[in-house]
Amino acid sequence: xxxxxxxxSVSRRYRIGPVTLDALQEVSLRIEPGEFVAITGPSGxxxxxxxxxxxxxxxxxEGCYRLDGRxxxxxxxxxxxxxxxxxxxxxxxAAPMLPRLTARENVAVPLVYRGVSSSEATARAxxxxxxxxxxxxxxxxPAELSGGQLQRVALARALVGNPRLILADEPTSALxxxxxxxxxxxxxxxxxxxxxxxxxxxxxxxxxxQADRRLMLTAGRLQGANATGKAAx
Amino acid sequence: xxxxxxxxxxxxxxxxxxxxxxxxxxxxxxxxxxxxVAMLGLTLIVRQEALRQFDRSGLDVLALxxxxxxxxxxxxxxxxxxxxxxxHLAAAVPALDLIAPLQExxxxxxxxxxxxxxxxxxxxxxxxxxxxxxxxEGRLLTDLDHAEPYVVIGRELAGNLRGGGxxxxxxxxxxxxGRVLTIVGVLAPARAIRLHTGDLNQAALVPAExxxxxxxxxxxxxxxARHRYGPSPADVVAEAVAALQSQVEGLALQATSAAEWVxxxxxxxxxxxxxxxxxxxxxxxxxxxxxxxxxxLAVTERRNEIGLRRALGALRGxxxxxxxxxxxxxxxxxxxxxxxxxxxxxxxxxxxAAWDYTLPxxxxxxxxxxxxxxxxxxxxxxxxxxxxxxxxxxxxAA
Ligand SMILES: Nc1ncnc2c1ncn2[C@@H]1O[C@H](COP(=O)(O)OP(=O)(O)OP(=O)(O)O)[C@@H](O)[C@H]1O
Ligand SMILES: [Mg+2]
Numbered sequence: 001x002x003x004x005x006x007x008x009s010v011s012r013r014y015r016i017g018p019v020t021l022d023a024l025q026e027v028s029l030r031i032e033p034g035e036f037v038a039i040t041g042p043s044g045x046x047x048x049x050x051x052x053x054x055x056x057x058x059x060x061x062e063g064c065y066r067l068d069g070r071x072x073x074x075x076x077x078x079x080x081x082x083x084x085x086x087x088x089x090x091x092x093x094a095a096p097m098l099p100r101l102t103a104r105e106n107v108a109v110p111l112v113y114r115g116v117s118s119s120e121a122t123a124r125a126x127x128x129x130x131x132x133x134x135x136x137x138x139x140x141x142p143a144e145l146s147g148g149q150l151q152r153v154a155l156a157r158a159l160v161g162n163p164r165l166i167l168a169d170e171p172t173s174a175l176x177x178x179x180x181x182x183x184x185x186x187x188x189x190x191x192x193x194x195x196x197x198x199x200x201x202x203x204x205x206x207x208x209x210q211a212d213r214r215l216m217l218t219a220g221r222l223q224g225a226n227a228t229g230k231a232a233x
Numbered sequence: 234x235x236x237x238x239x240x241x242x243x244x245x246x247x248x249x250x251x252x253x254x255x256x257x258x259x260x261x262x263x264x265x266x267x268x269x270v271a272m273l274g275l276t277l278i279v280r281q282e283a284l285r286q287f288d289r290s291g292l293d294v295l296a297l298x299x300x301x302x303x304x305x306x307x308x309x310x311x312x313x314x315x316x317x318x319x320x321h322l323a324a325a326v327p328a329l330d331l332i333a334p335l336q337e338x339x340x341x342x343x344x345x346x347x348x349x350x351x352x353x354x355x356x357x358x359x360x361x362x363x364x365x366x367x368x369x370e371g372r373l374l375t376d377l378d379h380a381e382p383y384v385v386i387g388r389e390l391a392g393n394l395r396g397g398g399x400x401x402x403x404x405x406x407x408x409x410x411g412r413v414l415t416i417v418g419v420l421a422p423a424r425a426i427r428l429h430t431g432d433l434n435q436a437a438l439v440p441a442e443x444x445x446x447x448x449x450x451x452x453x454x455x456x457x458a459r460h461r462y463g464p465s466p467a468d469v470v471a472e473a474v475a476a477l478q479s480q481v482e483g484l485a486l487q488a489t490s491a492a493e494w495v496x497x498x499x500x501x502x503x504x505x506x507x508x509x510x511x512x513x514x515x516x517x518x519x520x521x522x523x524x525x526x527x528x529x530l531a532v533t534e535r536r537n538e539i540g541l542r543r544a545l546g547a548l549r550g551x552x553x554x555x556x557x558x559x560x561x562x563x564x565x566x567x568x569x570x571x572x573x574x575x576x577x578x579x580x581x582x583x584x585x586a587a588w589d590y591t592l593p594x595x596x597x598x599x600x601x602x603x604x605x606x607x608x609x610x611x612x613x614x615x616x617x618x619x620x621x622x623x624x625x626x627x628x629x630a631a
């Protein structure tokens with residue numbers, strides 16, 4: 001079976017004036033469909049950078065990245081955007097929303113860019129909102145929702161397009177413990193049900209313990225021999 | 234929803250939030266569009282007027298109007314333009330191919346036992362030719378009518394006399410200043426030459442000789458004359474005035490020609506064009522750059538929104554169209570306010586200058602189109618900037 005994510009010696013450098021910063025150095029990683037991988041590491045170790053590369057929000061300077069079997073290096077910006085829209089769901093730390101749209105409309109945005117009809121998009125958004133227990137506030141605007149609710153809306157939005165891969169960057173670090181536990185449980189459960197691979201950056205042991213694999217990044221390098229995943233194990 | 238509809242939704246909401254910021258720029262744009270519409274409108278109006286003056290024939294018309302100067306004591310009787318003077322005019326100024334002397338009087342009409350006031354004109358056959366008059370019923374007056382008791386009436390006057398009924402008027406009797414005349418014709422809707430003041434549709438026309446018989450102290454008050462429009466219309470005017478004055482002692486004349494009138498109109502137009510053109514282009518540039526600046530600011534403020542949408546699947550083109558949409562909506566509003574304003578300005582100026590206001594719809598529509606063009610120009614750079622933003626900004630700035 002093709003891996004969802006296949007990274008081979010991927011590096012990412014930032015040039016800030018005369019200084020070059022190696023944010024990621026020769027990272028190799030393979031993630032299978034439906035797998036839950038937790039990433040930990042100190043601040044500035046390159047966790048977000050790695051997630052952005054996997055999410056096609058950024059491009060590697062070196063190395064090869066195959067998403068669902070396709071080498072992304074040769075893809076145009078528009079092709080990357082289409083792949084992102086079809087295959088990836090994001091959950092960010094701050095749960096960013098489009099403030100002018102309702103919760104339901106926010107959830108439906110990925111479907112709008114996929115050309116799904118209005119009625120179908122609404123139905124699917126409702127279904128996902130129901131799944132995270134927020135159908136009641138579907139017509140509310142983001143400003144009217146709490147942090148925990150927003151993160152659940154973000155979760156619904158990440159799931160709405162049935163992606164192969166869900167990328168979560170510290171999705172619960174801004175929430176209190178109880179809310180964080182709810183959101184994490186929802187996230188993990190939804191990914192299991194949908195058969196989507198989940199990559200979650202987290203500092204919480206409670207959260208990372210539930211992962212199939214835990215990876216540690218330090219100074220842009222992936223630690224541990226289990227970086228190539230189950231298949232290699 | 235489609236990506237474009239989503240753009241429109243967000244655009245409307247964003248503009249509602251930022252309307253204060255754009256107000257000044259919008260005002261500038263509206264003023265600019267108004268000035269351009271007015272400039273175009275006035276130019277068109279003047280061109281139409283000029284065409285109407287020299288239409289078909291390419292002929293110029295001049296008016297020699299008798300002015301009522303207090304007659305000096307040395308002159309025994311008030312100067313009168315008589316048949317001899319007219320003959321001399323025709324002979325002395327061969328450039329004139331048509332001479333139409335006119336006698337005017339406000340008079341009382343009696344019809345069916347009712348009376349009404351109307352302008353009575355004593356005319357020759359040439360008057361009809363000059364004004365391109367046509368008969369809707371019956372016939373026009375000819376020089377063969379001499380002193381016959383005939384009258385031709387204008388369109389509206391005929392309507393008034395009929396009083397709603399459709400009975401034929403030709404052959405009926407009409408009292409003019411107490412004399413009984415026979416209606417021989419009704420004019421088709423008429424538009425007099427520009428130099429003629431007064432509405433032919435409301436007038437009663439009688440042969441010049443008849444006029445002399447029914448009106449006390451009848452006199453020729455104005456002579457219209459037509460000549461080929463040459464290089465020096467002023468010379469023809471001067472020659473004509475001289476010819477008449479050589480025959481009529483103490484005759485004071487005020488001469489105007491259509492060519493002069495058009496030239497004067499064009500002089501005024503140049504002034505307006507300069508003024509409106511300068512105001513318009515400055516206001517357009519200010520308005521356009523104002524809108525552009527507002528949108529540039531919006532792009533910076535809305536980096537997160539842009540990044541997030543890119544992350545969720547918005548193509549560069551979708552983001553580009555977002556800001557183009559907003560620029561177009563803004564400029565569309567500017568155009569929608571400016572174009573009617575321009576039409577109004579055109580109307581006021583035309584009214585003040587006594588020009589006919591006939592503005593084709595294409596002119597204000599052109600103003601709206603220009604506003605849209607400004608929108609594309611103003612939105613281009615912000616849209617380009619926004620589309621260049623990397624999707625990764627969504628998570629970097631949170
Ligand atoms: N756009 C950028 N330009 C320059 N340097 C950057 C940029 N983005 C990240 N970096 C640098 O790259 C390194 C890795 O950043 P990254 O955000 O991936 O760390 P992180 O592991 O997610 O940290 P944290 O746990 O604090 O979120 C850091 O040193 C950061 O300063
Ligand atoms: Mg990070």
